[in-house]
Amino acid sequence: MNIRKKCVLLFLLALPGLMSGCGNDEAVHTNAQTEGAEELQTQEDSSDGETASSGQETDDEEPETEEASSVEEITVEEPLKSQLTAELLEENNLDASVVENSRVTKGCTFALPEGFEASEDVEGMYVTDRYPIDASTIYYAQLEQDMALQLMTKEMFQEQTQESLQEIYGEDVEVIVDSFEQITMQGYPAFKILCHYQVGDVKITQLEYAINADKNYVITYSQTSDYDRMEEYEASAETIRVE
Numbered sequence: 109m110n111i112r113k114k115c116v117l118l119f120l121l122a123l124p125g126l127m128s129g130c131g132n133d134e135a136v137h138t139n140a141q142t143e144g145a146e147e148l149q150t151q152e153d154s155s156d157g158e159t160a161s162s163g164q165e166t167d168d169e170e171p172e173t174e175e176a177s178s179v180e181e182i183t184v185e186e187p188l189k190s191q192l193t194a195e196l197l198e199e200n201n202l203d204a205s206v207v208e209n210s211r212v213t214k215g216c217t218f219a220l221p222e223g224f225e226a227s228e229d230v231e232g233m234y235v236t237d238r239y240p241i242d243a244s245t246i247y248y249a250q251l252e253q254d255m256a257l258q259l260m261t262k263e264m265f266q267e268q269t270q271e272s273l274q275e276i277y278g279e280d281v282e283v284i285v286d287s288f289e290q291i292t293m294q295g296y297p298a299f300k301i302l303c304h305y306q307v308g309d310v311k312i313t314q315l316e317y318a319i320n321a322d323k324n325y326v327i328t329y330s331q332t333s334d335y336d337r338m339e340e341y342e343a344s345a346e347t348i349r350v351e
Contacts, residue, residue, distance in 0.1 A: 196259055211321065211322060212322055213321045213322055213323060213325075213350050213351060214351045215250060215325070215350075215351050216248065216250070216319065216325045216327065216348060216349065216350055216351065217347075217348070217349050217351060218248075218327060218344055218345070218347045218348040218349070219343075219344055219347040220234055220246065220344065221246075221337065221340035221341070221343070221344050222340075223236050223237050223238075224236055224237075224244075224246060225237060227239075227245075230247075232247055232248045232249055232250075233245055233246070233247045233248075234246040234247075234248075242334070242335055243330075243331075243332050243334075243335075244330065244331045244332070244335055244337050245329075245330045246327065246328070246329050246330070246341075246344070247326075247327070247328045247330070248325075248326070248327050248328075249325070249326045249328075250323055250324075250325055251323060251324040251325075251326070252323060252324070253320075253321070253322055253323050253324055254320075254324055255320070257318065257320050257324060258297055258320055260299070261288075262285050262288035265285060265288065265299075265301060265303075266283050266285050266303075269283045269303065269305075270282070270283050273305065273307075277307055279307075281305050281306070281307060282305060282306075283303055283304075283305045284303060284304050284305065285301065285302075285303045286302040286303060286304060287300070287301070287302045288301050289301070293317070293319050293348065293350070294349065294350050296319050296320060296321045296350060297319075297320045298317060298318060298319040298320060299316070299317070299318045300315075300316070300317055300345075301315075301316045301317075301318070302314070302315050302316075303316070310332055310333070311332065311333040312330060312331070312332055312333075313330070313331050313332075313333075313338070314328055314329065314330045314331075315328070315329040315338065315341050315342070315345070316328045316329070317345055317348060319348075319350060321350055325350065327345070327348060329341035329344070329345070
């Protein structure tokens, strides 16, 4: 793979939180964590203000490094992005059908396990009728298409999920990826990912399906160690349909 492709690959794989479904679980959030996040945001805003003020005091700016300049020069138009994505998929023997796909979809449907209902607080989230005592959740997200999703690896998923969790909880969280499969769902390339991690004394296991159609659909099933719903989740996943 040449240098240009490597640079563009890094650009393409800057996925905007798409595969960080492991960070959508609110069951283990605490008030202390929320206050800590607000304090951190306040500190960041203050730091940004000081930086801006400092920048106004002088017109002398350090010249950009060659590396920074070269990154800024990379502009990827959609046709080029599609072409490079297709080439990278072919080079890595991955499913390139997403590049040629012309089918228009409207969304995903799936059967909820018994006892789940739509959350009143979070759009796209489904909780148990005993929530938050039983903190099992199902989260559905519909996002704009990103063909580069198909280039994701187990290591990329793990790294991005850990970064998302660090932002949410304000601490390093180790994510263990138990399985990472590239599958096909109704003719669309997709991922089936099982992972788990621990925050404090709470262990969270998540089963995630990401479908790469003309939009990206992500369904994330979550459970804590107090409840084992994996059989119910697998049965629900069998009913996922792209409309």
